[in-house]
Amino acid sequence: MKVLVVDDEPQIRRALRTSLEAHGYDVATVGTGDEGVVAAAEAQPDLVLLDLGLPDMDGTEVIRRIRGFSDVPVIVLSVRELMTDKVAALDAGADDYVTKPFGMEELLARARAALRRAGPDEPPQPTMRYGGLEVDLARRLVTSDGEQVHLTPTEYALLEALVTNPGKLLTHQWLLRRVWGQGYGTETTYLRTYIRTLRKKLGDEASAPALIVTEPGVGYRWIGEPS
């Protein structure tokens, strides 16, 4: 697995290289957005870790350029203060973000999830199981401990969007467009109401979630562990 690290801080590059290599990844590092775009094209990495605060180019712009030729998963590294930048980066096509400073454990978990999603070797599972919850994607059937869970078509579409993107932070805008259609994007109140109903029907507790995590102001993430 090849990982491209784009960050202008040499200390971060060194720390990431050391930790990632210790976990068996091949690591390439560059310090500018320009180099990042070139390296993403030439080295064809399996994963890009991209710092949003690059000196030469806006991180969002780097993502847009990479997306012009590649679907490689991109995880954004960003400081907490710039929440709107994160949302912009996600909407521009980033797969996830990790807030600096981050624990390697967290970064590696996100990296694994992103690689798994992008991996070609995983055949689409017709049925996903999360503890007692079963989502049959082929028959569009949801059961909880053997009991059928009755979902409206919109609720089901929302659940499908979540479970087919496990671990990925899905922005409000992305979910609205995916479930409701291209004309949507700002109707977060809708989305919230549906998420609430969905949680209730699936028996997930928002304050101690096992399935759907809320990222206030950004979106939702499916964290259900397949079993």
Place this chain on the structure above:
Amino acid sequence: MAGTLLVLLTYYYNERPNGEVDPRQVGTAVAIFMLAVTIAAVAGGLWAGVAAALLASTALPLIESSGFRFPEGGGDVIAAVVFLAIAVVVGLVVGNAADERDRAARSEREARLLAYLSTKLLSGDVPDRVLDEFVQVLLEPLGLASCYVAVSLDGHEIEAKAEREGFPVGGPSEVIPIVVANIPLGTLIAERPKGRRPFSRDERVLLDAATRQVAVALDRARLDAKARLAQVDAETNQLRAAMFSSVTHDLRTPLASIKAGVTSLLDEGVIHDDRQQRELLTTILEETDRLNRLVGNILDLAKIRAGALISRRVPTAVDEVAEAVVARMRPRLTDVVVDLQLAPDLPDIPADPVQLDQVLTNLVENAARHSPAGGTIRIHATRTERAVRVRVADEGPGIHVDDREKVFEAFYRGRESPESPGSGLGLSIARAIVTAHGGRIWVEETMGGGTAMVLDMPIRETGL
């Protein structure tokens, strides 16, 4: 004028009979003349009375021509003199009374003007606005075509000018210096319309008085500004000192533990067993987290102080944010019980979800820090008439009633826990964010003597 008219009428009235005048009518005619002269003097003043008297005198020969004879020795002259005398006396008396009345009215107007100016000028309003109003107010009572003030206040040049429409400038003008305690502050220029009479003594006195009022007001504004600056300076210095000592201490402490841990691990002469290694690494991890929180808080505070806190307000569900905060903080809330109660009817509020998240995180963190092991943290959200109210209550030692406002000051730490691991910034950041949203945050006591932080976030969009 009216009097003169009356005399003329009487004149014609008497002329019409032509010749045949009854001597008894002469008495009536004379009485009417006297009445006319008196009315003319009352209504028109001294000179109108005199004019009426002269007119009346010219009418006398008419009376004579009717055959009436005044007593020997130039009776018509006597009559004329009598008319004149009456006119002069009445005119003088009435004229004086009218003058008195005018003067009283004028001085009352002036007194009112000065009183108005002094309250206006000392209202503490911005000097620019006060001066604008000042020049405007002077125009009419003083019959000015234009009024102009230029002053220099702490190096700022302030000008104000007012003109009355339809009054061409270029008449007599007065230039009056504005001086306080021998320090010249500026100049006032008052100008009459073109072709009008110069300023009277009274008007000069009024102008002078008004100018003195302005001078006093400007002096006060200058002193106020100085006092404010001094206060801000003092506060800034105090804050800087507190910040410096606190930041120095708070930044160095975790750095010291991190460095100690790392050097210990790198020391090849010492062999740590697994448990020791883990312990050192756990310490390093915890301390980096602490350092990170502190740096984040200091940055937030700096942003707030610099006025750079920007809220991106969107319809936000307080309950959803509260749930997300509790979900995220679970790993750090293992020692306490969390009682989360969210009313089902909570409306969305206009708020920045990320900042609201930060506020609630700070409150829950604070509660967790002061909770005894096994204590309960109660997070309750309800709806009030105008706000969504969130109450975060702990079962800790509580906050002394005198300190309940102080906890929102930057770098303040409770007297019972001066070395607590908090940065002393969380609550002041929370308050800054809440205030920027038009909300309120305050401390209440709980039944068990613990602390409750109460937060009201307005349901409707408010200013700022």
